[in-house]
Amino acid sequence: MSLRVFINIDHVATVRQARRTDEPDPVRSAVLAELGGADGITVHLREDRRHIQDRDVRLLAQTLRTPLNLELAAESEVVDIACELRPHQVTLVPEKREEVTTEGGLDLTGSNEDATRRAVERLTEAGIRTSLFIDPDDASIRASMGLGVDAVELHTGEYANASGEDRGLQLGRLDRAASLARKLGLAVHAGHGLTYENVTPVAAIPELEELNIGHSVVSRAIFGGLEAAVREMVEVVRRARLR
Numbered sequence: 001m002s003l004r005v006f007i008n009i010d011h012v013a014t015v016r017q018a019r020r021t022d023e024p025d026p027v028r029s030a031v032l033a034e035l036g037g038a039d040g041i042t043v044h045l046r047e048d049r050r051h052i053q054d055r056d057v058r059l060l061a062q063t064l065r066t067p068l069n070l071e072l073a074a075e076s077e078v079v080d081i082a083c084e085l086r087p088h089q090v091t092l093v094p095e096k097r098e099e100v101t102t103e104g105g106l107d108l109t110g111s112n113e114d115a116t117r118r119a120v121e122r123l124t125e126a127g128i129r130t131s132l133f134i135d136p137d138d139a140s141i142r143a144s145m146g147l148g149v150d151a152v153e154l155h156t157g158e159y160a161n162a163s164g165e166d167r168g169l170q171l172g173r174l175d176r177a178a179s180l181a182r183k184l185g186l187a188v189h190a191g192h193g194l195t196y197e198n199v200t201p202v203a204a205i206p207e208l209e210e211l212n213i214g215h216s217v218v219s220r221a222i223f224g225g226l227e228a229a230v231r232e233m234v235e236v237v238r239r240a241r242l243r
């Protein structure tokens, strides 16, 4: 199975929003990411609009040559926008206003499960592929399965933050979660905190079909340009599948 590399361009918008001006434009950066070999573009339309704006999503939906993966909280205001724009895929993510970035996978219990179910139903009715950003554990995978989604995105943040022996343990968790999800018929994606240095063992997990990578690529682009940064990341991921 080949592995698609989706590039998350939120942090291009973060730099723009630091001055609330019109540059750098994430829409223009998406063109460069595509030229560098990105298989798709990912953006997170947060409820607080701290980086990506409605205008960005609208223009990306109209102009991308590759699939758009729109990350959203399961809230009707942003789900309405997705149903109108109909991106290729929506990945539902948890959102807390005070967090610096998405901190953990979705909680799929109690009222959170109900809200996620409603959002999945609406998105599916609109013909949009659905994915849930979850921690790599059995309960989250089985709960996702029960919600009728097409895919799960395994949270790689704990793996990325781990060091020494713990890194191997976290990789084992991702490996087991990927094979369970695949066995249950779900497409398996992964992302968060992946870098040029830590992506190879994750990209080598055979069940994975899609990676979402942002911060590390945008950081490298500051020094070497976005097209080159994306090309290098795509090469690192492809090499992991050749070994």
Ligand code: PXP
Binding pocket: 008, 010, 044, 071, 091, 093, 101, 102, 133, 153, 190, 191, 192, 193, 194, 212, 213, 214, 215, 216
């Ligand atoms: N996947 C999800 C669901 C995310 O929320 C993010 C961060 O916005 C990413 C992947 C990309 O993470 P990073 O920017 O650390 O590569």
